[in-house]
Amino acid sequence: MTADLSFPRQYARTQRFTLGAPRSFSVSPDGSRVVFLRSRSGTDRTNVLWVLDLEERREYPAADPRVLLGGADEELSPEERARRERLREGSAGVVAYALDDAAELAAFALSGRLYVAELRGGTARELPVPGPVADPRPSPDGRRVAYVAGGALRVVEAGGGADRALAEPDRETVTWGLAEFVAAEEMDRSRGFWWSPAGDALLAARVDDAPVRRWWIADPAHPGTAPTEVAYPAAGTPNAEVSLALLGLDGTRTDVTWDRDRFPYLARVHWSAGGPPLLLVQARDQRSQAYLTVDTATGATRELLTEEDPEWLELFPGSPQWTPDGRLVRIADEDGARVLKVGDRTATTPALHVQAVLDVTDEDVLVVAAAGPAAEDAATGEAHVHRVTRTGAERLSTAPGRHSAVRSGAVTVLASAAVDRPGAEVRVLRDGEQVAAVASYAETPVLAARPRIVRAGARRIPAAVLLPTGHREDDGPLPVLMDPYGGPHGLRVAATHNAHLTSQWFADQGFAVVVADGRGTPHTSPEWEKAIHEDFAGATLDDQVEALHALAADGHPLDLGRVGIRGWSYGGYLAALAVLRRPDVFHAGIAGAPVTDWRLYDTHYTERYLGLPDERPAVYARNSLVTDEGLSAPADDHRPLMIIHGLADDNVVAAHTLRLSSALLAAGRPHEVLPLSGVTHMTPQEEVAENLLLLQVDFLRRALPPAEK
Structure with a gap:
């Protein structure tokens, strides 16, 4: 029974309460169907492809992996x-569809x-093609499916047969047709090919990672297993060579x-009936970028506009793209605000901090936005869906919390999460009125989070x-x-319940837990985000430190003589940084998968900042944990530090922790290292995820003993 589970076990078993929750929504253009993924329970990892028929008001599975795989x-x-x-996909079954x-x-x-599913009838079938298959996508007319296998971009008839390669390595x-490491990891571009609106050609990325330096990730727990070779573009080293080609179904290139x-x-590619293929390309330092259109007859490109920024230029979901009548839609930083641009017009005011473009028509643009620098009395951690027209922005999500949406025509699927209830509520709206809801099978947490957001x-x-x-x-x-x-x-610091569950569990172990989103996090304004330029460590x-002391001064029951800090990835870097640089404030730290030497992290992320x-060797030294500057605190002012790292991590490789441990040992600083055999950056294994929480509490209790009375 769920009630008998401890929170750590439930949290691990449900993959952070994501299993059983509906996701990846699509709406048919005629407004009759909603397509989505969802597993059958809150502990089932296998996603099923579902259809919600709005006319018949029924749900049915269009593709069930257990049936298809027998x-x-x-x-x-x-x-x-x-x-x-x-x-960061930890589930199974149908994890993506097109x-x-x-x-x-x-x-x-x-x-x-490779499988296809007829969504009206709810029948799925396999297409016999070479494998293993990656990222299959139907043509706009549904007659063919393009996919990647063996590094080649291939096309097969949707009914089966006529399988052929359009481009081979x-x-x-x-x-061909796959995103390179930094595009998938840092640019939020997981795709490598795009169909023409007419379905007669594809725009495909050719990636050659020969220039990228090779690293080898070993499994020390199995010394008989050869290390895995990884092409990893570390800061300052060569990237993969990425180019594009137009591949006609008639065999032309x-x-x-x-x-x-x-x-x-190559940061973004968009191809729709609203205009020619549209590219967003960036300079290596990400301080300039160009919007290009492609002449499909010659392959030549024309520059629409170029943007520049003294710090860096951000990339945004859904941006850029065309309106159906051919105007450029993009998100830009302008006069201290993050705004929506439609053609030459700035369509939003500084009262909104635009985060993503969701849908575009000739009449409006649907966006997600938080309160911007000009907003008054805005609730912290909220994000709302807005409809932006020529006359202004109308907020469509009314309840407090964080919201997102998918829309086609008159039908909108609105997903809403709030602080006062677990999970997310998914409603289907037609012309603004609810016509259906999509049930979640996610488990209800055995504890309730009670964050006070300030x-x-x-x-x-x-x-x-x-x-x-x-x-x-x-x-x-x-x-x-x-x-x-x-x-x-x-x-x-999100205005949702589930975002704070782990923090609440730590609080229930006897701590006052503080979550602070300082400068550099995605809040409110470009200035807030870009304040960390060349200055992670500062x-x-x-x-x-400021948040901690200010909250104590405001009367929160914080014992400033017993302060610990924990975090993962960048948070792990910050936790180790805290106990090494400010032992006067922080008395213990838990650093999970920390980036300790920024020269070992990837190009697109690290060089941006x-x-x-x-x-800039001095910048890297100042922000590193393994240099003399990184270990600048007095050597006799030790603070307990636990470092945790998955040995199979190919994002923040275990060398970060090993180099930090060596530097600490050389400096005579005691610390603990917890290596996780076979674990990547995600730690999806149930036993690992559960016991990591328990071990962290045990460490904190040892490191922060009760005050003497």
């Missing part, structure tokens, strides 16, 4: 495992095989040309404070656990 276990190729790691324009046909890969290091020396990063200090840092369940004002001050991510793209750490290491 009960056999799913088999994944190493390439597919790596692809899912980039997407539709034709009419939403009649879905294509998906399952156990390395000419060497082992080349692939036209190479797309642009100044790839100036703009080597603004802290002179900088008004977004923060959440969580106290033990049943805590009373006269119980006195509590040991403090700072629980940040603290870095770019990592919002933690701004992010200073804001944790710190520049090239050969050009």
Whole structure:
């Protein structure tokens, strides 16, 4: 029974309460069907492809992996495992799908095989093609399916037969139709090919990772197993060579040309009936980028506009794209605000901080936006769906919380999460009126999160404070656990319930937990995000200290003599940074998968913030944990530090922890290292995820003993 489970076990078993929750919604253009993924229970990892028929008001499975595989276990190729790691995908079954324009046909890969599903009838079948298959996508007319296998981009008839390669690798290091490492990991571009609106050609990325340096990730627990070779573009080293070609179904190939020396990063591709193929390409330093159109007859490109920024230029979901009548839609930073641009017009005011474009018509643009720098009395951690027209922005999500949407025509699927209830509520609206709901099978957590979301200090840092369940004002001050991510793209102070569950569990172990989103996190304004330019170690750490002290001064029951900090990935870096640089404030730290030497992290992320290491060695030294500057605190002022790392991590490789441990040992600083054999950056294994929480509490209790009376 769920009630008998501990929270750590339930949290691990449900994959952070994501299993059983509906996701990946699509709406048919005629408004008759909603397509989505969902597993059959809150502990079932296998996603089923579902259809909600709005006319008949019934749900039915269009593709059930257990039926299609006859009960056999799913088999994944190493390439597919790596692809899912980039997407942070821990579930199984149908993890992604693509539709034709009419939403009649879905294509998906399952156990390395290609399947299509007729959505009106709810029948699925396998297409016999070479495998293992990656990223199958139907043509807009539904007559064909393109997919990648063996590094080649191939096409097969949707009814089966006529399978052929449109482009094949000419060497082992080349692939067609797949995203390179930094595109998938850092640019939020997981695709590598795009159908023409007419369905007669594809625009395909050719990736050659021969220039990328090779790393080898070993499994020390199995010394008889050869290390895995990984092409990893570390900061300052060569990237993969990425180019584009137009591949006609008639066998023609036209190479797309642009100044790839100036703009080597292919960040976005959009191809719709609203205009010619549209590219967004970036300079390596990401301080300039160009919007290009492609001449499909010659492959030549034309520059629509170029943007520049003294720090860096952000990339945004859904941006850029065309309106149906041919106007460019994009998100841009302008006069201190993040705004929506439609053609030459700035369509939103600084009262909104636009985060993503969801849908575009001639009449309006649907976006997700938070409160911007000009907003008054805006609720912290909220994000709402807005309809932007020529006359202004109308908020469609009315309840407090965080919202997103998928829309086609008059039908909108609105997903809403709030602080006062677990999970998300999914409603289907037609012309603004609810006509259906999509049920979630996610489990209800065995505990309830009770965050108090506030603004802290002179900088008004977004923060959440969580106290033990049943805590009373006269119980006195509590040991403090700072629980940040603290870095770019990592919002933690969210106006949702599930975002704070782990923090609440730590609070219930006897801590006052503080989650603070300082400068660099995606809140409110470009200025807030870009304050960390060349300064991870200063701004992010200073804001944790400011938030802590400001909250204590405001009367929260925080014992400043017993302060711990924990985090993962960038949060792990911040936790180690805190105990090494500010032992006067932080008395214990837990650093999970920390980036300790930024020269070992990837190009697109690291160079965006710190520049090239050969050009800015002092910046890298100042922000590193393994240099003399990184270990600058007095050597006799030790603070307990636990470092945790998955040895199979190919994102933040275990070398980060090993180098930090060596530096600490050389400096005479005691610390603990917890290596996780066979674990990647995600730690999806149930036993590992559960015991990591328990071990962290045990460490904190040892490191922050009760105050003497």
